[in-house]
Amino acid sequence: MSGSQRSLAKGSPAPGPVPDGLIRLYSMRFCPYAQRPRLVLAAKGIKHEVVNINLKNKPEWFFEKNPLGLVPCLEISDGKIIYESAIVCDYLDEAFPGKKLIPTDPYEKAQQKLLLEHFSTVISALYKILFAKKDNQDTSELKLQFFEKFKAIEEALTKKNTSYFGGELVSMMDYMIWPWFERFPLFDVLEFLEKTPRINAWYKLMLQDPAVKETYTEPDVLLAFYKLYSQNSVDAADYGLD
Template identity: 45%
Template sequence: MSEKHLGPGSDLPPLKKDTLRLYGMRFCPCAQRIVLALNLKGIEHEVVNINTKNKPSWFIEKFPTGLVPVLEINDQIVWESVICCVYLDEVYPGYKLVAETPYQRAQDKLLLDLFLTKIARSVHAHYRSYDGLDEEQKALLLESIDKLENELKKRKSPYFRGNKPGLLDIVLWPSFERIEGMDVLDGDCLPADRFPLLTSWMDAMMDVPAVKNSLLSADQHRRFYKNLHSAQPLFDELLG
């Protein structure tokens, strides 16, 4: 990920035939899900980073939602992070992200719905405003995370996918990477005594090469999010 974040006055980079392109943002948790999927599956691609605080006019014209992430190849455009991950898994062979059986895929979808509506919403609301959670909100967040801990206990595996990370793991990971760095729990990490299996899962995820390649430290997240609403957000601070 070395492309500078493009803003007003920039030109749309020329599209190459049969080249998969991700429009993203280096610190965006939803875009990170796509990066993880691409890297796990070993899919060749290029990245165009967008300044999401001050977007290029061509980006808004091309993609009416104005949101990242977006995948584009030839005349095909796909957006929404989970849909993009499933699309990549269906189109590109090799490493499979989704579970093998219809029943397990259904169970994963139920867990994804819980995560996206309860956990990710709390974390990402904090990401957008950087307002701390009050004690009631924190308690509700931890109660929702309890359900993920219990699910890992039932699955008896290091990852939600089994012995290797899959769709559920890569959708969950960016939010858990940010819990500490964004001070979602007032500077506290996920309590290891309450969540021993999730703590082990996080350790296992950090050993996955695809995760290592996109991983940012707690300090890097904290610095970026605290400056997000300033006159000069640090979009390009970590780029070459």
């Protein structure tokens, strides 16, 4: 991987053409959606550079890359652009050699997509907890609602009876949901891992995965970032950099 960790903000010049032999990922160091393709890039060993975007103070030219102004966004050497995290990850797996993360069996592929659809409701429940915490509201009921949705993930892994969601090796589903598990301390739901033994075992295995280790951010750093981000600080994206 190449590229500077510091984020580009309003007024920053646009980067030049993507260097030969690389692809470019527009990202943000603490964004869970942007971590998805970073996990896939690391897992597949794809040569790339990362350009971080300040999401609180976006450079004007970035909207030419992605009209939504969101990360992740992938730029290929011939100027082609892909965005939306799931679509970016699918492209990376299909377009580049190395181990395949998406199941080849159509039924297994469909099952992962169905489970990922359900996980989007888990993500929504997590952010409801986070926003309530920010407003100093009681989160007890929201945590119960989260756990009701979360239990389906435990049931899916129990039914499959494998170490990972795709079998005995890490697959796309594992990487697609991992970023939110990394942020469980931020959402204050780490206790629920003890109530889901299969997921807890999976969680411990994922912590040892090379791609997870490469993209991992310590909980105290995430907490400090979010404190700044929730205060609308334009410096949040570069928290921890000299």
